[in-house]
Amino acid sequence: MYRIDAYHRPTSVTEAVGLLAEPARLALAGGTTIRHDGGSTPTEVVDLQALGLDRIESERDLVRIGAMVRLHDLVGHEAVPDLIRRTARSEMPSTLRTIATVGGTIGAAGSDSTFLAALLVHDASVQFADGRSVALSSVLNDGLATGELIVAVDVHASGTTAIAGTGRTPADDPIVAAVARSAEDGVRLALSGVGPTPELVEPGDLDRLEPPGDFRGSSAYRRHLAQVLSTRVLQELS
């Protein structure tokens, strides 16, 4: 819960990076995860909508998705791999998917996000304003440091994919989901709902998982789901 005291809308990445270097400023992508209805933490927001980060470009196997691309825009985009399109749809309902962005979803690093799991198996790398390119798995692991600004995410489009999840209802965020992609350089498996953020997992390491439990699924149950669902997606690809 934040108390938003000021709003900035920079028009260049350089300006945005400058603004975000100040403490107590928050990058505002879509805004679906920022609670602004009260709260006592004084905050200024830096809206990224005018930075031109909303393009999707593809070159051969590589698709570059701008940080401010809305999840809704991925759903219907032909250059975007099917699994990413599908999970962009399931990530949010219609009225929020038009607001939520790719960069914001990475920043929020939700444990239940199948969209992030899909990016992981598509070998995503996160492009920062300072020119660094960092594997998404590292970004999710380490979190974003103050002042860091995501400008895009690169994914590899090739390969075949599979997804399986278990939820309370068909459109529920899965308690655990497994996604897998088979490409020239091998098979990647990612899981959501088994740790603080979605993660790439080696099939042989599944029994080493120690998922935190909650009311939707205990640790033991999540470990069981990880096994069952991983087996399903890997079988589907084999």
Add this chain to the structure above:
Amino acid sequence: MTTISIVLNGVAATVDAPPHESLASVLRRLGMFSVKYGSATGETGAAAVLFDGRLASADVILAPQADGHEITTVEVLNTANGLHPIQEAFVATGALQSGYSAGAMILGTMALLEHDPDPSEAAIRDMLSGILDRETGYVKPVAAVRRAAALLRGEEVEPCVPIVLEPMTDGTNAVVVDADDAGPQADPALPRLIPSVDVPELAVVGHAEAKVDGLKLAKGNPAFTDDIEMRGLLYAKVLYSPHAHARIVDIDDRAATALPGVHAVLHHRNTPRVKYASGGQSWPNPHPYDQVSFDDKVRHVGDRVAAVAAETIEIAEEAVRLIEVTYEVLPAVFDELEAMQPGAPIIHDEADTHDIHDRDRNIVHHFEAERGDVNAAIEAAPHVFERTFRVHQVQQVPIEPHITIAWLDADERMVVRTATQVPFHTRRMLAPLIGMEVKRIRVIKPRIGGGFGAKQEMLIEDIAAHLAIATRRPVRLELTREEEFWASRTRHPQTITFRSAVDDDGNLVAQHMRLVGNTGAYGTHGYTVQAVSGLRGLSSYNCPNKRFDCDVAYTNIPVPGAYRGYGAPQALFALEAHMEDIARGIDRDPLEFKRQNWVTVGDELDIAPHIGERATDDAVELDEYPKVHSSGIEECVAQGQRSIGWHRRLDPAWREPADRPHIRRGLGFAFCMHGSGIPFLDMGGCSIKLNDDGSFNMLVGATDLGTGADTVLGQIAAEVLGVALDDIIVYSSDTDMTPFDTGAYASSTTYISGTAVLHAAEAVRKRIKERAAEMLGVDEPCTIELHDKRAWAPDGTSVSMEELALHTLHWEDQEQIMGTASYMSPDCPPPFAAQFVEIEVDVQTGQVEVIKMTMAVDCGVAINPITASGQVEGGMTQALGYAHCEEFAFDSGGRMLNDRLGPYKIYRADEMPDTEVFLVQTLEDSGPFGAKAVAEIPKDGVAPAIRNAIINATGVAIDDLPFTPERVWAALDSA
């Protein structure tokens, strides 16, 4: 402040806003009242607008983010005359119940059809996925989008009328349903109507009339509690307890009071201590009176501590944070069985709460009722079965949260505009709390965005009124979505044990229901909800020996209260599960076994008079017991069996699909029986007067919360008076203007308020006939007939209603033709229903998917088949959530962990099972035009039907709700 320039509905607009203000709030300030508050986090979609042409929740968008963008609200479609075709489609299909989210759904349709003039069902459901409108079950909204698309493509559309089906039975006897008969294939939004030969064809009653409030809802016109603007309005916020159980040792309000913009801070030290019970029920309300406006003790996380009125919401929130409270934290107890154990913390230890059954054991009520001798019968019986079931806490989730605006009018009377199901109870219950007489209070119920029982409560009105008195300014108090979960009302958790005996022929000979209800921190509806559980749990089946034992326990959970179904869904889950188990135990087909024992026409409802607020001592044998006079259950069962493909339950190839090795399929059934109002208690009044043009004003105390009550009551009056529905101007409800009504609960409105309307209209009709006879020179007024807005003599001469009105108002023997009536019912005719479900179980993960829900209901004559089927669709969808995915999760300190939609999961449009609704007509002689109730029975059967389907699929019986994946997996794993 930042200055924001937007293009709003095609016109440039500039507005100043602080950086934290949401776009939704700014749009409402600009007069776009169609943009509604459902939460601050966007999941309800009630505030969805088009942002550069795309549907987006304006409550999560900061107003400055919208600077330079195009914003469209539903007001863009509004013209002086009529409705846009999309709005028209939503009204015609019955897609708007409360209509709270109408603007969002209509805008979403507009955006969808712009890109795709002929969208698939999947595309429609995807568009609706962000707008939570489960009160409709999304069935009719999908049909509305389809219809709008056809209208915009310029196609002719069929009227929205029921699909009339041939009966499959003779009305009394069971039939074998042909496995090859797939039944009607038609739009699921159209109810399947099975007419009865006993029911005559009428002009208005029985027809799918459009809702009388359709226009204002479809246009997003300001009709709801929050849709008024008042000069000098103050905003209230409440400080809630962070502890499940604590004493307030000290409270320091100095910093809060000193904050600029704060006008009042109220708490137990400066507010009179007046005891009350908050449940919206008839005088004198079930005791104990165990609440006060502000107490020196808190009994659940979310209990009230203090309240503030300030110039803005932000100042009020800041003031709440500045109130310093010193608590002495006490041990807490959350489980109803643990609360009754020795040594449990005593939750109501205060001296001024009287009539607690056993204070030291937290037992607020204990009651029992018996017919025959259960113990002796069980002793003697060859087969005895016992099983314990546990049901959980869920919330009503009206998309419009509780909201009240209170002010002193020019006469310094207290006016309370509030989202309530019980305006008259609220007026009476509020009076002592604020120290004003009833005559100095006026309660207004505008349009309501759903209630489902949560608003059968005097919940926040006292806070707003206290603050209005303290400040002499209008005060607005609205709960947030989070507060709605833990500071309003919920469904009672229960532990239910059934013990039953059957003879060798499969006849029930004894049934003992032992119930422990969890009423949380306060009693409110604790007595009556558990009483209804006993009534419903022991009424469905004939049995010579029945016994009900009930304890109601205080605990430290957020307070349960009224929730549509009111104790019946809990009881019927246990009962229908238990009956299924008995059938399997004696190797009988469950449906056959139930049929052998269920009540039907002529059977006595013998426990009913001995349970409840006006119970007769069970030692007293009454001269007469209520009986069932109408039942269409066999037709319901036949239609439901055909719809669900009931024969498949015995087909192993279907149950274990070869191509999906981890899937098992199953079908389940539940027999449902409910009531129609509370006999000898519920009462409704109506007054009708004739206007110059031959139209009528009809004033009813009955409280339409989106159910279509105003429409149904208007249809009854129109039928009697021989006019069209649009000649009846319905107004509900306002304690200064309309006659009394107990309110919208207990499935009473159609049956009880409807009979009051019938009688008032008959009184008006009598006088119209007398005056028409004079005008037409007829000796016998009773020979005059009213139809087509004219009064007709036997010789075919006639006078129009307008001529008659002008004559009697202005010309000769001037009088106001008017009539009033009220009605209290000695009867409570049960509606019956057959609930069927089809499910799939993933036996490796425990995930249950519900594929189809069919309910065939005998609600007597459906006054309006479209609104009646809408009630069933929405009710089943809520019942599905109860069975399948909704639950309160708490940490060890009693703090709710999932007080947000999403983590608290309610069904949305893109994940719904198929639904099919059948309305089986019977003629209930005691009801208006043969009607019985329909509002609550759809809540009763889904949970047991799913449980029984899981048995059919896997052989495993699960006795706790909800059927979430881990629970089912654990049950399969240990089987």
